[in-house]
Amino acid sequence: MAKVTLEDIVKRYDGDVLAVDDVSLEIEDGDFVTLVGPSGSGKSTILRMLAGVVTASEGRILFGEKDVTDVPPQERDVAMVFQNYALYPNMTVRENMEFGLKMQGVDADERRASVEDAADLLQIEELLDRDVQQLSGGQQQRVALGRSIVRDPEVFLLDEPLANLDAKLRTEMRATLVELQRELGVTTVYVTHNQIEAMTMSDRVAVLDKGTIQQLAAPQELYRNPANQFVADFIGTPSMNFLDVETFHENGAVRLANAVFDIEVPVDTVAGSAIRDATTDGGAYTLGIRPQNLLVSEHGTTDGELAGQIEVVVVETAGDELILHLEENDIRVKAVVDEDMDIEHGDVVDVTIDPANIHLFDPTTGDALLR
DSSP, X not given: OOOEEEEEEEEEETTTEEEEEEEEEEEXXXXXXXXXXXXXXXHHHHHHHHHXXXXXXXXXXXXXXXXXXXXXXXXXXXXXXXXXXXXXXXXXXXXXXXXXXXXXXXXXXXXXXXXXXXXXXXXXXXXXXXXXXXXXXXXXXXXHHHHHHTTOOSEEEEESTTTTSOHHHHHHHXXXXXXXXXHHTOEEEEEESOHHXXXXXXXXXXXXXXTEEEEEEOHHHHHHSOSBHHHHHHSSSSOOEEEEEEEEEETTEEEEEOSSOEEEEETTSHHHHHHHHHOOTTOEEEEEXXXXXXXEEETTOOOSOOOEEEEEEEEEEETTEEEEEEEETTEEEEEEEETTSOOOTTOEEEEEEOXXXXXXXXXXXXXXXXX
């Protein structure tokens, strides 16, 4: 197993198209780190540079203490699993799993033992002598994983491996991958655009945009303390609400206000002190609040400091929750409430906001101001 280090990695295409821009990242031995971001963020390019199939324009890549920047893929001791399983259709499961070992000259008894150990780990022993064309998508993905496991690599590289599976299989395979990685203890780099996969599977998550790492942190840290507005928007379902507000420092309190919301926070509280220190009187900022932290009650029943009154324009049912779309004066937000709440389209509701759950961002740079 190996620690993986990227030092000041840059990748340019055609001389001036910047796909990865000065990325530095340390992945500890045995860690499961996910690269997540929208299409074009550079995550798959980074994975391919780790594999050696794409060459970095600048910077260094190290496995442990070894500089592998210019080492060819076959000498890097990595195993890669892709969105498309790339199995040999004319071979059995066993033949697919042992093919790489056979090419390396590993003897038949050792190949057999390695394949059967991996099959036992993945619970596909009964499939070993079946043709891969007879398998379901989930079974084929397990075979692709097994083919990587038998190589006993230093690093696993997984590029959207669950993208072709249906929702139920994706959930099952997420758990399988996490259990497998923990049992093997292999340093793993996982690429996805799916934030649920990133948040549920990883030790740490690197959120990328436009070729740069916006934040690297444990999943809960990303959710609770996003470094900037991009991360706050990308992480969390439904996504965070953002409101343009003006701040006022007055009478031992800080007010954050716009045409709908007016939130007064005493400066003798932790939240109030932090907001006062991060803002100027009369300054313009972007307030962030997660839909789960907008407290909604029927009009006239609010118990606490009222932040605003707003109309319900859409009610979405999502299992044991309702997602409310609220709008007033062209200001639109979402709130998540219990499904047994008696709310309908057209109702006007009261909204309260706990100041401890407020995020503030610089409207120009997007940087978080309350971290």
